[in-house]
Amino acid sequence: MEKWIEIRKGGNFMEMAKKYGIDPLIARIIRNRDIIDEKEITEYLYGGKEALHNPHLLKDVDKAAEIIAEGIAEKKAMRIIGDYDIDGVNATYILLDGIRRCGGNVDAAIPDRMKDGYGINEHLIEQALSDGKELLITCDNGIAAINEINFAKEKGMTVVVTDHHEIPYRNTEQGKEFLRSNADAIVNPKQADCPYPCKGICGAVVAWKLVQVLYERMDIPVEEADIFIENAGFATVGDVMDLTGENRILVKLGLKALEHTKNPGMKALIAKNKLSDKPLSAYHIGFVLGPCINASGRLDTAAPSLALLNAKTKEEAARLAGDLTALNQSRKALTEKGKEEAIRIIETTELK
Secondary structure, three states: OOOOOOOOOOOHHHHHHHOOOOOOHHHHHHHHHHOOHHHHHHHHHOOOOOOOOOOHOOHHHHHHHHHHHHHHHHEEEEEEEEOOOOHHHHHHHHHHHHHOOOOOEEEEEOOOOOOOOOOOOOHHHHHHOOOOEEEEEEEOOOOOHHHHHHHHHOOOOOOEEOOOOOEEEEEEOEEEEEEEOOOEEEOOOOOOOOOOOOOOHHHHHHHHHHHHHEEEEEEEEHHHHHHHHHHHHHHHHHOOOOOHHHHHHHHHHHHHHHHHOOHHHHHHHHOOOOOOOOOHHHHHHHHHHHHHHHHHHHHHOOOHHHHHHHHHHHHHHHHHHHHHHHHHHHHHHHHHHHHHHHHHHHHHHHOO
């Protein structure tokens, strides 16, 4: 039996409720989450785009934007190397579409879960070299790829890393020694000397922040990058980030944007799952739409998911959305079959 315990932290909840126009129960919940400061309460309840952090606070983000801008000016061939989950696919799409908007000669490669494993590797680097690529940009991976990035640098490539995972380290007598690759720029809020306030953003948000800075550098209205808020919010839920602070605001803004999305692929996926013209919640991303994006990377490759976000016509989008939804149904059936087999083994086998 579940046992619910009510946390009772002190506070004048009636006064707080009246001041902010909320129910006293909501006031108690906010207090129980240790949100006390007036600014924090206002941001929690009503925070919008103006409360998002300045992307320039990310260490190396200006340097990364400058490298990409120079690559565009010099007509260098670029390749984005992403990841096969919800966060990686959305991050790849944001960078791909954003750099193309700036006139960049760029394409993308997402590792095959079975053949390549996670993240950038020597095979993908060799393939990029064979394809004439000069600049590699990672998203949602790369922070721990010390040897692989050194390999790319030895081959004369320029490398920009965008990631959000923990910084690798080794233990020494003096304590932890954090490791850094030879990448030309590393954008990751978890770096010890990165002043970005929200350390828990996902890879797609890091990619979006970089695109904002790149647009500034290329004299493109930064507001144009707002089109990616839906992807940033989608990935924040899909990658199970803490829904506090900036992440909470991004998800709120992202859900509103998704309800009126102009992206043919997102619109088709929402329609295929019978959610058109309905209020969307984090539940729909986490348990309905998100698993469709994840399914291709788990059972095949993530290429169809990226193709869905890049779809330009209703027909192409509808076909891809149908394929991904069907693939997710297959994934669920396989999961159920595996669960039933596990139960059978437990019930018919003597456990030791």
